[in-house]
Amino acid sequence: MKTPRLLWILGCLTVALLGVVACVAPGMPDAAEPMADAEPEMVEIEYWQYNFEARVLAMDRLIEMFEAANPNIKVVHNADVPYAEYRDKIAASVPAGVGPDVATLFYGWQTVWLDADYLVPLPEDAFPKAMIDDEFSLLAQASFVDGTLYTIPTAVRALAMFYNKDLMAAAGLDPESPPTTLDELASQAAACTVRADNGDYEVQGFVVDLAAQDHHWFREVLVRQFGGEPFSADGQSVTWNSEAGQQAWNYLLKFKTELETGDRDLFDGSTSAFLAGRACFHIDGSFRLGTIANNAPDLNFGVVELPSHNGVQSTFGSYWTHGITQKGASDPARLDAAVKFLQFVTSDEAGSIWVDMVGELPARLNAGSDPELLADPKLGAFAAGLAYAQATFFVNEPDQR
Amino acid sequence: MRLTLRQRQVLWAYAFLSIALVFFVIIRWYPALLSFNIAFRDWNTFKGAGPWVGLENYAAIWDDLWKPRSDVRAAFTNTLGYVLYGVPAQMVLALAVALLLDRIRVLSTLFRVAYFAPYVTSAVAVAFVWNWLYLPQTGLLAQVFDLLRIPEQPFTKSPDQALASIAAVAVWQTLGYSVIIYLAGIKQIPATYYEAARIDGAAGARLFQHITLPLLNPVIVYLTVLSTISFLRLFALVQNMSPQGTGGPLKSTTTVVLEVYRKGFSSYDMGYAAALTVVLFFVILLITVVQLRFLTRRFEY
Known part of the structure; x- marks a missing residue:
């Protein structure tokens, strides 16, 4: 009889594999690779956002300007993932050891991403609390968790x-x-x-x-x-x-x-x-x-x-915000590049470009309170709404919808 | 050691065959077995490997199963619903189509292709086409109903009709495969049996009942098992035909596999998701064994 023997072989293989599985419990992929100490070398960082045409075009423009000002940093822009799959793809990228160094996320996802230790705190010297308090829209306060800043937005809406x-x-x-x-x-x-x-x-x-x-x-x-x-x-x-x-x-x-x-x-x-x-x-x-x-x-x-x-x-105020991931922080040169990139995309200049191309209001009050902006027949209604906007504190955004 | 020509040929055959085996072991078995391990862990999709928690994930599934409105309970009842609607419909329709196709000679290839085409079409494409057909007001079905003065139906937009609407698409999509297998089975039945029975005065329904049906038994068993498994694993159609892929409206169309995906990649609870796949694995195993045991009959002529 052929079948029993085949079954027997399959059974043995299964047992053997189970043994392998039990012994070699899969661990976290080793994200940190030893990095050469070269200073002027090119640093490549990967940036992810979901696919929304106006945002992609605006970010392409910002990256172009950033790279021109920082010739030793290259930003890889991944915006191919549709909104519906964005969170899933990010989650799937982590065990694979790939994914973004800088990611754009809905502010409501921050709680869950922090539970998973996915984001690292933004360095206090580059993003001091006083600056956020004084120069950013009140909505951005939701990016602080227990007094620590984890993400920072370009724009609010x-x-x-x-x-x-x-x-x-x-x-x-x-x-x-x-x-x-x-x-x-x-x-x-x-x-x-x-x-x-x-x-x-x-x-x-x-x-x-x-x-x-x-x-x-x-x-x-x-x-x-x-x-x-x-x-x-x-x-x-x-x-x-x-x-x-x-x-x-x-x-x-x-x-x-x-x-x-x-x-x-x-x-x-x-x-x-x-x-x-x-x-x-x-x-x-x-x-x-x-x-x-x-x-x-x-x-x-x-x-x-x-x-x-x-x-x-009343109105609902919210924002997409940028954070640095564990992967981005795993190497000092990359972390440094990521911080510079974040500083640039959250600057007054970036905010002005963003509002022109995407329509979202700059998170920086300086750029956001531009009288020209407030007088704009279309943007004015949104800008006025920001004064009384309510932002939901999301514990688990998809389930709270 | 000198090998005979035949031995060498056999060795080469094994060498080529082993490529497929290696692929199978690495790409399918190893990850499948990993899920058994993950199922025993508190595994956040973001963090990767978590601590061993024993049967906690299974206990959580068990608890959810008895909560009246839980996603998992809906998933299991719906999946059962898909099987109960889908499998009998598929078996009966496919047999009817196969018997008709067996009769015709002119254009028979064309008809077979027409019935088989959906089976080789991507489920996502099928889902989108049917989404359009089902659209209210502008969809083809809505327009036909308008012409016939039948009230428009909400189809996938209503919690009462959504499951049946998606099950119907699943039947339509996989019908062709069953038809082909049935046709092969029908061709296998020796014509002499029918001739002998006709000489004895049997006709029509009696020929079908006493010759065709019994002799198709192995085919019927095989198709029942396969289509049951395919309905138990329904995913892509539901993911693409329910609002935002949530298995709605009101969880009325969600399936076990869809919940596995949602738990693993939307709620980031990979341990729970893996445990759910293990449960599904044993459900499929149990149902298959029971079907093989009770459906198989031997007929000797």
């Missing part, structure tokens, strides 16, 4: 409301007076919606899309406007399971069930619908200005601050 002027005019609404309260948003969205005879949407007044930015709008804006708090002070418990949360939720639901102003499953979400000129009102971050400029330059739109309710004005 807030949510505001985009409105399509042409669609408003076509619906008989005044394109110069977009909604300023939640009630006005509901009535104007209903008025702006156009449906075909069979019920198909031709123009969507307002699309509630929790997969886009509306989950932030719900937690940090609507819940507060209806008199509640989204999370407990330590960020450990959800507190929107309340009367106010219920009212806020009903307000969101109304657009789908009662007013029937849109369906997020059409056009692949609310953002695409707005870009395609098929949605009147849309809540999004300032980074969307860059997307619109690149993909729908002819869209005739305006931006206002988020509608208020019960006299409460």
